[in-house]
Amino acid sequence: MTENFLGVFGHVVVDNIFSVSKLPAPNSSIATSGREVLYGGTGANIAVISSRLGVRTALASFVGEDFPKEYERLLREANIDLQGLKVIEGYSTPQAWIFEDPDMNQMTMIDQGPMADAAKFELQKHTIESSQVIHIGTGRPEYYQKVIDTATSLGKKVAFDPAQELSYVYTPETFRNIIQNSNYFFANESEVAQALSYLGMKDTNDLLEYVDVLIVTKGEMGSSITTKDDHLSIPSIKPDVVKDITGAGDAYRAGFYAGLERKFDLQKCGLVGSATASFVIEERGPQTNIPTWESIEQRLENLV
Numbered sequence: 001m002t003e004n005f006l007g008v009f010g011h012v013v014v015d016n017i018f019s020v021s022k023l024p025a026p027n028s029s030i031a032t033s034g035r036e037v038l039y040g041g042t043g044a045n046i047a048v049i050s051s052r053l054g055v056r057t058a059l060a061s062f063v064g065e066d067f068p069k070e071y072e073r074l075l076r077e078a079n080i081d082l083q084g085l086k087v088i089e090g091y092s093t094p095q096a097w098i099f100e101d102p103d104m105n106q107m108t109m110i111d112q113g114p115m116a117d118a119a120k121f122e123l124q125k126h127t128i129e130s131s132q133v134i135h136i137g138t139g140r141p142e143y144y145q146k147v148i149d150t151a152t153s154l155g156k157k158v159a160f161d162p163a164q165e166l167s168y169v170y171t172p173e174t175f176r177n178i179i180q181n182s183n184y185f186f187a188n189e190s191e192v193a194q195a196l197s198y199l200g201m202k203d204t205n206d207l208l209e210y211v212d213v214l215i216v217t218k219g220e221m222g223s224s225i226t227t228k229d230d231h232l233s234i235p236s237i238k239p240d241v242v243k244d245i246t247g248a249g250d251a252y253r254a255g256f257y258a259g260l261e262r263k264f265d266l267q268k269c270g271l272v273g274s275a276t277a278s279f280v281i282e283e284r285g286p287q288t289n290i291p292t293w294e295s296i297e298q299r300l301e302n303l304v
Helices: 042-052 069-077 113-120 125-129 141-153 163-167 172-179 189-199 204-209 248-261 266-280 293-301
Strands: 004-009 013-020 032-040 057-064 081-088 095-100 106-111 131-136 157-160 184-188 213-217 223-226 231-234
Touching (some): 004 081, 032 042, 042 069, 125 141, 204 213, 223 266, 248 293
Parallel strands (some): 157 184
Antiparallel strands (some): 223 231
C-alpha cells in the first residue's frame, strides 16, 4: 500500500503575528504596530515544504469547523495526501497569537483546538500505512503512542520531533515510551537538554542508546547529525536577507527529508536542510518563500 515516502503528524495552525516595540512585562499593556495572518503549524509546514521539494508526502492532523478554505486549497495545491487531515465538529481550528519585537524575540500563545483532545479521535491509519517514514511532531503523546505502536508493528521508520512541546506536554514516561521506538530524533539544543533530563542522562550522545540518528539544530551555528559511527557538523547557509526565522526548523526538516528520499548520505541531507531553511527565513511566514529543488542545488553549489 506504500505510496508516500513521508507521513507527517503535527499541527495545522492559523498564525496571527503581531509586531510590537518590545515584549510586554506581566500585568502590562502595549500597542501593536502591525498584524499578519499567516498559515503555519509544524505539521503543515513540514508537509508543504517537503512536498514542494518533490517528497511524496501525507499529512495527518485535526482542525476545526472553521478551517479556512484557502488554507485547504494551498495544501491541495502542494500535492499533499490529505486523507489524514480531519475536520472535527464542535472545535475551532488551532490558532496561535505570536508577538514579535524588532529583534525577532517572540512570545506565543496557542489555542490547540481539537489537537488537545487527539486521543479521543480515530487513528489516522492511512497516513501510517501509506508512508515509509512517519514524522511525529507536536501533539498529544497519548495519541502519538497509538501512532508509534501501529508504525512499529508495520516496520515503518519513525522520526520523533516534539519541538517546544517537549517541556510542557510530555512527562519522562511518555517521552521515553516514544523515543525508545524511534529511529530519528530532531531537537534544538534546549530540547536536547530537556530530553536528557527526562531520561536521567548527561551526554548528548547518550541519546543514541534510543535512536539511530540524532539531528540537533543550532540556529546560526548550523546543525549536527550523529550516529553511533559518525558525528557530522553541518554549517548554516547564509540567506540573502533575514526577515523571519519562524519555521526555519521545519524547513530544515523538510529539506532533510528531501535528501533522504533521494538516498543522499546524511551529510548532504543536512546541507539540503540548511539550504531550505536559508530560503524560508528570507520572507515572512514559514510557507511563503519555499525554494525549488533547482534553487537549492544552486545555493549548495555556491558553497564550493
